[in-house]
Amino acid sequence: MSQSITSLSSVNQLQATKRIADEICSTHLLGKVVKFTNCEVDAIVPDGDDDVSVSMTYHDNKVRLPFTAETYKLDNASFTVTGLSITPGQDPDNKNKVHDERLWDGERGSIQWSVGRSKSTKVAQFWKENIKASESTFGHDPDELNFAFVGRMDLTISGGVFTVPTTFTIEKAAIGQGSSGATNNWWFGCNRGTNVGGNRVRCPAMSESGQSLLFYFLRGGVGNDVDEIRLDKVESSGSFVKTALQPNYVGESIMNKWQDQRRSPPYVMYYTSKQADTLKLHVKGGLLYDVNNLKFDTSESTFGYFKLRSAIFVLATDGRSIYASRQHKLYMFHHSSMLAGGDVCSAGEISVEEGVIKWMSNASGHYKPEASTAYTQFKIALWNQGYRTPFPLKPLNQAMLDLLDRH
Numbered sequence: 001m002s003q004s005i006t007s008l009s010s011v012n013q014l015q016a017t018k019r020i021a022d023e024i025c026s027t028h029l030l031g032k033v034v035k036f037t038n039c040e041v042d043a044i045v046p047d048g049d050d051d052v053s054v055s056m057t058y059h060d061n062k063v064r065l066p067f068t069a070e071t072y073k074l075d076n077a078s079f080t081v082t083g084l085s086i087t088p089g090q091d092p093d094n095k096n097k098v099h100d101e102r103l104w105d106g107e108r109g110s111i112q113w114s115v116g117r118s119k120s121t122k123v124a125q126f127w128k129e130n131i132k133a134s135e136s137t138f139g140h141d142p143d144e145l146n147f148a149f150v151g152r153m154d155l156t157i158s159g160g161v162f163t164v165p166t167t168f169t170i171e172k173a174a175i176g177q178g179s180s181g182a183t184n185n186w187w188f189g190c191n192r193g194t195n196v197g198g199n200r201v202r203c204p205a206m207s208e209s210g211q212s213l214l215f216y217f218l219r220g221g222v223g224n225d226v227d228e229i230r231l232d233k234v235e236s237s238g239s240f241v242k243t244a245l246q247p248n249y250v251g252e253s254i255m256n257k258w259q260d261q262r263r264s265p266p267y268v269m270y271y272t273s274k275q276a277d278t279l280k281l282h283v284k285g286g287l288l289y290d291v292n293n294l295k296f297d298t299s300e301s302t303f304g305y306f307k308l309r310s311a312i313f314v315l316a317t318d319g320r321s322i323y324a325s326r327q328h329k330l331y332m333f334h335h336s337s338m339l340a341g342g343d344v345c346s347a348g349e350i351s352v353e354e355g356v357i358k359w360m361s362n363a364s365g366h367y368k369p370e371a372s373t374a375y376t377q378f379k380i381a382l383w384n385q386g387y388r389t390p391f392p393l394k395p396l397n398q399a400m401l402d403l404l405d406r407h
Contacts, residue, residue: 056089056090056092056116056118057116058093058095058114058115058116059114059115059116059117060112060114061112061113061114061115061117061146061147061177061184062110062111062112062227063110063111063112063175063177063186063227063228063229064108064109064110064225064227064228064229065077065104065109065110065111065228065229065230065231066107066108066109066228066230066231067106067107067109067230067231068107068230068231068232069215069216069231069232069233069234070233071159071160072157072158072159072160072234073157073158073159074105074106074107074109074155074156074157074231075105075156075157075158075165076103076104076105076156077103077104077105077109077153077154077155077156078101078102078103078104078153078154079101079102079111079149079151079152079153079173079175080099080100080101080151080152080154081096081097081098081099081100081101081149081150081151082098082099082150082151082152082172083098083126083130083149083150083151084096084097084098084147084148084149084150085122085123085126085127085145085147085148086115086116086123086146086147087116087118087119087120087122087123087146087147088120088122089116089118090115090116090117090118090146090147091115091116091147095114095115096113096114096115096147096149113147113149115146115147116146117146117177117179117184118146119144119145119146119178119179120144120145120146121143121144123144123145123146123147123148123176124141124142124143124144124145126148127141127142127145127148127174127176127187127189128141128142130148130150130172130174130191131150131174131189131190131191131193132189133195134193134194134195135189135190135191135192135193135194135195135201136174136187136188136189136193136195136201137187137188137189137195137199137200137201137217137218137219137229138187138195138199138219139195139197139199142176142178142187144178144179145176145177145178145187146176146177146178146179146184147176147177148174148175148176148177148187149174149175149176150172150173150174151172151173151174152169152170152171152172152173153169153170153173153190153205154167154168154169155167155168155169155170155205155215155231156168157234160234161319161320161384162384163283163384163385163386164384164385164386166207166211166383166384167207167208168205168206168207168211168213168215169205169206169207170190170203170204170205170215171191171206172190172191173188173189173190173191173203174187174188174189174190175187175188175229176188180221183221183226184226184227185219185220185221185226186219186220186226186227186228186229187219188201188217188219188229189201190203190204190217192204196216198218198222199218199219199222200216200217200218200219200232201216201217202214202215202216203215203216203217204237207380207383208383209376209379209380209382209383209384210376210379210380211380211383211384212236212237212238213234213235213236213237214234214235214236214237215231215233215234216231216232216233216234216235217229217230217231217232218230218231218232239319240317240319240345240377240380241345241373241377242317242343242344242345243343243344243345243346243347243367243368243369243370243374244343244367245336245341245342245343245366245367246365246366246367246368249268249336249341249366250341252267252268252334252336252341253267253268253269253270253340253341254267268332268333268334268336268337269332269333269337270336270337270340270341271337271338271339271340272340276323276338276339276340277291278291279291279323279324279325279338280321280322280323281296281313281322281323281324282322282385283382283385283386283387284386285386286386286387286388286389287354287355287356287387288352288355288356288357288382288387289355290324295354295355296311296324296352296355297352297353297354297355298310298311298326298350298351298352298353299353300326301326308351309351310349310350310351310352310361311324311325311326311328311349311350311351311352312324312325312328312334312335312338312347312348312349312364313325313335313346313347313348313349313350313378314335314338314339314344314346314347314364314367315344315345315346315347315377315378315381316339316342316344316345317342317343317344317345319345319377319380319381320381320384320385322378322381322382323338323339324350325337325338334366335347335364335366335367336366336367344367344369345377345378345381346362346369346373346374346375346377346378346381347362347364347366347367347369347374348360348361348362348363348364348369348374348378349361349363349364356389357382357387357389357391358391359391359392359393359394360375360378360391360392360393360394361393361394361395361396362374362375362393362395362396362401363394363396363401364401365401365402368398368401368402371393371395371396371397372393372395375393375395
């Protein structure tokens with residue numbers, strides 16, 4: 001621990017011998033009282049103008065970051081510093097800077113900062129300016145801290161609903177060190193986080209595809225080691241929005257009920273789950289494949305709302321299963337056919353060349369999904385399976401959807 005002596009003149013007259021104070025002791029230097037508490041004193045040196053600082057000792061301040069969330073695995077993680085505060089005099093070599101990056105991975109990862117240990121209200125004020133009391137593991141503001149870092153935290157996880165590793169970002173996380181008695185404790189918080197009790201904070205994170213997850217962090221010293229911040233739970237921030245079949249199409253699969261009996265057949269075909277499986281798509285090697293392991297392609301399709309070759313598709317309510325068909329027959333086979341009129345999370349048309357999606361639309365008169373929701377949820381389903389090639393949305397507004405009597 002290092003202390004500062006301020007407002008002393010004639011600093012060249014001051015000398016101190018190296019010693020370790022086992023108990024609080026006092027001495028008088030030029031009429032000023034200097035107190036040392038269990039600290040190592042190397043020398044008294046000038047600290048600019050009339051200030052004098054007791055020299056400090058760099059420490060490797062390691063915080064362990066275990067990952068114990070069920071069904072998921074932490075593949076790798078990083079913390080990129082965007083702001084920091086250190087008690088004056090505790091980093092004379094300027095070892096810690098904005099843009100510094102700390103990396104870790106696995107269930108027993110850890111990171112560390114080389115900096116001295118001396119608490120101050122200055123650092124606590126920095127923390128309070130960035131993290132609210134309700135956004136930290138402690139659930140209250142600190143009075144003093146040794147140091148604090150604010151930055152972007154990227155967490156790449158796999159397992160659960162993710163076929164391939166997916167990165168989620170907490171845009172503004174904070175890690176700080178304080179002290180309690182003879183030990184140093186670690187603080188964790190995040191912007192827009194929520195202290196949920198039990199010494200935990202829940203932090204929202206977003207993936208590149210727009211999917212959000214909630215990460216739960218537990219502070220140390222509550223049945224676990226004081227030098228750790230444990231990520232012990234991952235959960236979805238909410239289920240996908242579901243879209244039901246438009247009311248005017250209900251009963252379309254019943255013979256002679258929905259359409260003229262002179263039509264052949266006089267009903268819309270609804271597939272069984274086994275039949276629907278023949279239309280299921282999947283991602284392999286970053287490309288879209290059909291059930292026969294052929295790259296899905298709409299180049300030979302004979303229809304499309306935009307007069308461009310495409311296929312109709314639906315995303316099931318599991319937020320994962322995608323079905324597509326290059327056939328689309330008015331009064332016979334529609335978006336509703338693939339899931340027997342059930343709810344969907346997305347529906348429309350896609351244009352695909354050699355497994356690469358060129359564009360997507362929400363062109364479905366049977367479901368009339370809101371364009372941005374249909375696009376986001378479709379993209380998330382693809383990203384979770386390893387598809388990464390961007391593609392544009394060709395949106396249809398409600399008036400345009402109302403004209404899709406053939407869809």
